[in-house]
Amino acid sequence: xxxxxxxxxxxxxxxxxxxxxxxxxxxxxxxxxxxxxxxxxxxxxxxxxxxxxxxxxxxxxxxxxxxxxxxxxxxxxxxxxxxxxxxxxxxxxxxxxxxxxxxxxxxxxxxxxxxxxxxxxxxxxxxxxxxxxxxxxxxxxxxxxxxxxxxxxxxxxxxxxxxxxxxxxxxxxxxxxxxxxxxxxxxxxxxxxxxxxxxxxxxxxxxxxxxxxxxxxxxxxxxxxxxxxxxxxxxxxxxxxxxxxxxxxxxxxxxxxxxxxxxxxxxxxxxxxxxxxxxxxxxxxxxxxxxxxxxxxxxx
Amino acid sequence: xxxxxxxxxxxxxxxxxxxxxxxxxxxxxxxxxxxxxxxxxxxxxxxxxxxxxxxxxxxxxxxxxxxxxxxxxxxxxxxxxxxxxxxxxxxxxxxxxxxxxxxxxxxxxxxxxxxxxxxxxxxxxxxxxxxxxxxxxxxxxxxxxxxxxxxxxxxxxxxxxxxxxxxxxxxxxxxxxxxxxxxxxxxxxxxxxxxxxxxxxxxxxxxxxxxxxxxxxxxxxxxxxxxxxxxxxxxxxxxxxxxxxxxxxxxxxxxxxxxxxxxxxxxxxxxxxxxxxxxxxxxxxxxxxxxxx
Numbered sequence: 001x002x003x004x005x006x007x008x009x010x011x012x013x014x015x016x017x018x019x020x021x022x023x024x025x026x027x028x029x030x031x032x033x034x035x036x037x038x039x040x041x042x043x044x045x046x047x048x049x050x051x052x053x054x055x056x057x058x059x060x061x062x063x064x065x066x067x068x069x070x071x072x073x074x075x076x077x078x079x080x081x082x083x084x085x086x087x088x089x090x091x092x093x094x095x096x097x098x099x100x101x102x103x104x105x106x107x108x109x110x111x112x113x114x115x116x117x118x119x120x121x122x123x124x125x126x127x128x129x130x131x132x133x134x135x136x137x138x139x140x141x142x143x144x145x146x147x148x149x150x151x152x153x154x155x156x157x158x159x160x161x162x163x164x165x166x167x168x169x170x171x172x173x174x175x176x177x178x179x180x181x182x183x184x185x186x187x188x189x190x191x192x193x194x195x196x197x198x199x200x201x202x203x204x205x206x207x208x209x210x211x212x213x214x215x216x217x218x219x220x221x222x223x224x225x226x227x228x229x230x231x232x233x234x235x236x237x238x239x240x241x242x243x244x245x246x247x248x249x250x251x252x253x254x255x256x257x258x259x260x261x262x263x264x265x266x267x268x269x270x271x272x273x274x275x276x277x278x279x280x281x282x283x284x285x286x287x288x289x290x291x292x293x294x295x296x297x298x299x300x
Numbered sequence: 301x302x303x304x305x306x307x308x309x310x311x312x313x314x315x316x317x318x319x320x321x322x323x324x325x326x327x328x329x330x331x332x333x334x335x336x337x338x339x340x341x342x343x344x345x346x347x348x349x350x351x352x353x354x355x356x357x358x359x360x361x362x363x364x365x366x367x368x369x370x371x372x373x374x375x376x377x378x379x380x381x382x383x384x385x386x387x388x389x390x391x392x393x394x395x396x397x398x399x400x401x402x403x404x405x406x407x408x409x410x411x412x413x414x415x416x417x418x419x420x421x422x423x424x425x426x427x428x429x430x431x432x433x434x435x436x437x438x439x440x441x442x443x444x445x446x447x448x449x450x451x452x453x454x455x456x457x458x459x460x461x462x463x464x465x466x467x468x469x470x471x472x473x474x475x476x477x478x479x480x481x482x483x484x485x486x487x488x489x490x491x492x493x494x495x496x497x498x499x500x501x502x503x504x505x506x507x508x509x510x511x512x513x514x515x516x517x518x519x520x521x522x523x524x525x526x527x528x529x530x531x532x533x534x535x536x537x538x539x540x541x542x543x544x545x546x547x548x549x550x551x552x553x554x555x556x557x558x559x560x561x562x563x564x565x566x567x568x569x570x571x572x573x574x575x576x577x578x579x580x581x582x583x584x585x586x587x588x589x590x591x592x593x
Contacts, residue, residue, distance in 0.1 A: 033395050088578050095334065095394055099532060100577045106525070107570040114563055214525075218402045225399055254414035261407025268400040269386045 007135045013243040014138035015199045016223065017236060021145050022192025023224045024235040029153060030185040031165030032090075033098045036105030037193045038216035042209065043081055043108060044074030044194025045201040046118055049127045052202070067132045071141075071198040078194025079187050081108075086186040090179060105217055112209040123208030124201075132202035141199070145192060149232055152188070161185055162230070222264055228274030233281035238274070302437035307558040308551065313444040315550020316451035320506035321527035322534070322542040323458060324376075324499030330475040330537035331495060332388070334397040335528065338379060340521025341408030342500055346372035346507030347516045348417065354425055361427050365450070369504035376500025377493055379404055388492075405521065412518045421515045447509045454502055455543060462539060467494055475537065526553075529573045535583025545584060 019037055026032050051070035089100040113121050152158050160181050163171040172178050201207045227238025249256040267274070321343060328336040350368035353359050359367070383400050413419045428446070432439035462468040473481040474491045482488055510523060527546060534545025549569060556568045576583060 033398075092577065092581050095536075096577060096581050098395075098398065099335065100574065103529075103570055103573040103577060107567065107574060110567045110570060114567060215406075218399075222399060222402070225395075254410060257410035258407055258414050261403045261405075261410060264403030265383050265400050265407065268392075268396050268403065269383075272387075272390075272392060272396055 009244060009247050011133060011135055011138050011199075011203055013240055014135075014142050015133075015196050015203065016220070016243050017142055017239040018145060018196035018199065019193045019220050020223050020227075020235050020239045021142075021149050021232070022189030022196075023220055024227075024232060025149060025152065025161070025192075026185050026189040027221060027224050028229040028231065028235070029158065029165060030161040030182060031168075032182060032186065033221065034101040034186075034189070035098055035214060035217045035221065036085075036101030036103070036108075037189070037220055038212040038214065039101075039105030039108035040078040040082060040190040040193035041197035041200065041216070042112060042207075042212035043078040044071075044197030045207045045212075046074075046112065046124070046197075047077045047194070048074035048198030049124050049201040049207055050118075052128055052132070053124065053126075063128070064131065067128075067202065071195050074198035075191040075194035078197070079191040082187045082190030083183065086183045090182045090186065102214060102217070105212075106214060109209045109212050112212075121209060123206060123211075125206040127201050127205050127207070129202055129205040133199045138199060141195065145195075146232065146236070153232065157181065157184065165230070225272075225274055226264075226267055228276035228279070231274070231276035231280055234274055234276030234279075237276065237281070241275075303558070306438050307554050309438065309440065310444060310558075311551035311554035312547065313441075313448040313550075314554060315530075315547035316448050316455075317506050317509050318527045318530045318550050319455055319543045319546035320451050320502045320509075321524050322531040322546045323455065323539055324503050325524075325528055325531040326534075326537055326539055326542040327471075327495040327499050329531070330539075331471070331478070331492060332384070332397065333537075334394040334401070335536070336499075337398060337401040337524075337528075338383070338404035338408065339376075339499065339503060339528075340524035341405045342372050342376050342379070342503040342521075343507040343510070343524060344412065344518060344521040345375050345408065346504030347511035347520055348412065348507075349504065350508030350511055351422060351424060351516050354427070365505060365508060368508045369501045372504030372507065373497045373500035376496045376503065380492060380496040385489075409518050409521060417518075419518055421517045423515045424512045427512070443509075443513050447513065450505060450509065454505055458498060458502065459539065461498070467491075471495060526569060529569050532573055533576050533583055535585045538583070538585045541583055541585035 019041060023034065023037060026034060048070040051073055052067060055066075057066075085101070085104050089097055089104075092100055112118050112123075118124065153161075160171070160176045161184075163174075163176055164178055164181055168178055197212075200211075204211075223238045223242050224235055226242060227236070228234030246256055246260065249259065252259070271277075321339065324339050324342075325335060328334070328339075346368045349371040350364050353364035353367050354361070357364075383404050384397060387396050387400060428442040430442070432441050433445070434440075460468075462471060470481065470486045470491050471494065473484065473486055474488055478488055481491075507520070510520060514520075526549065530546035530549040531542045532545075533549060534541030534543070549572070552572065553565050553569060556562075557565045
């Protein structure tokens with residue numbers, strides 16, 4: 001396995017992780033499910049790509065800055081869309097919100113498919129890849145994202161979101177503005193997805209609407225559930241495993257997706273809480289677990 | 301005028317096949333409250349069974365129809381038993397059902413691609429002459445006509461079972477309240493077995509009809525996105541709603557491609573979905589969307 005190949009997979013892992021982190025907040029901590037995050041990735045990807053391709057306001061030497069601004073713009077545009085969509089659909093219950101996001105995700109893809117300004121079905125190509133989505137950049141952005149996410153979750157706002165996940169009605173009675181927190185959670189997750197989209201565009205060098213099909217959204221939600229709802233470290237581990245496994249199984253070619261489908265069903269049936277099951281990974285706990293073991297043996 | 305009538309007929313025949321599929325969604329939703337996204341896989345398998353019955357086994361045409369319906373029905377029931385029953389026994393939240401359904405759909409689609417059948421497009425042998433029946437200026441495609449007739453007969457059969465038989469009564473009772481109907485002695489497992497069987501039978505027919513009209517390929521199940529939109533449009537969980545929604549969607553789609561451009565067909569369908577969800581999430585005749593606290 002050459003370094004180029006490995007770093008390629010690591011970058012892909014980082015891009016997936018970015019969206020998964022946002023979805024983890026939405027699904028794992030707020031209890032909402034979205035099947036439309038590929039649509040937000042698409043918005044982010046197209047916005048960022050248009051900025052680096054068409055807008056030449058900054059001198060060539062400041063291309064790095066322009067790239068970062070493009071990513072940020074991608075995230076923000078995705079966020080604005082999510083605020084509009086959320087405002088309209090977040091008061092729908094469970095299943096229907098899910099369907100609404102699915103509809104929006106597909107609609108965004110179909111609009112991109114038909115707008116010639118964005119290249120139609122052929123998409124945009126020759127997006128600069130040099131010095132943009134490098135492994136270093138991806139790692140830095142992901143670390144920032146994880147820190148931000150942990151701060152949100154540990155804050156009062158994060159606890160309010162968990163309260164909504166646990167029991168919406170009870171949360172409302174103790175005075176939590178359920179709609180507001182759902183909207184915040186949805187917007188943050190869309191922002192993350194938008195940035196991930198921008199990274200993706202500058203990694204592949206081209207984007208096409210077909211890259212953002214519903215299957216992509218499903219895949220991301222599956223990763224969140226596989227890692228464990230309500231666990232950031234679970235999402236990280238889940239993303240790494242589920243991005244690497246298909247690559248390692250590449251020699252099985254067609255059978256790997258069969259295995260993937262079967263694995264999803266088996267996880268849902270046998271371990272629905274996911275890998276981490278709402279717990280966080282911490283070195284302290286592991287040390288404690290090992291330290292405890294001899295004591296327990298004495299007892300028995 | 302004749303152009304309009306032509307589009308109307310095409311729309312009706314497309315809508316009637318959508319209806320065959322969307323009632324499958326609605327039946328499952330009415331009782332289990334989740335959208336069975338694996339339905340597309342069942343339709344795809346139905347299309348392949350029909351294809352191989354006609355090409356390899358060379359059975360007569362109508363027997364191929366029956367075999368593909370039965371095959372799909374058995375597949376749907378087996379899937380329920382393996383995938384959904386364990387979740388149901390555990391009272392898992394609806395999301396686990398949806399994810400499992402997605403897993404099942406990935407599984408079915410790719411097992412066909414990985415098997416010797418492969419990802420190639422296959423076209424059905426011609427059973428009928430492709431020459432249309434002319435009614436004045438209007439050309440009636442024989443396959444379109446067949447689609448409409450078979451759909452109408454099987455949907456009428458379904459409505460008869462639901463409305464007039466004892467099994468139908470227990471299905472309707474269960475859709476109101478699982479707990480209540482269990483107390484009244486309804487065997488919920490059996491009811492769910494029956495709805496998956498009915499949904500699967502119709503999915504097999506729909507799969508074969510679509511295969512005949514277009515071609516067969518592993519992703520043919522994606523067409524169910526449309527029937528799913530139709531089910532939402534008509535109101536999830538309501539059978540008459542699903543049928544009316546499908547016919548309307550079929551008409552809207554053919555009118556769009558007839559008068560505007562076929563490029564906007566899918567876009568209009570999704571715009572319709574979003575519009576319905578924003579302004580009337582319960583659809584044309586659906587159950588209320590309020591959660592019971």
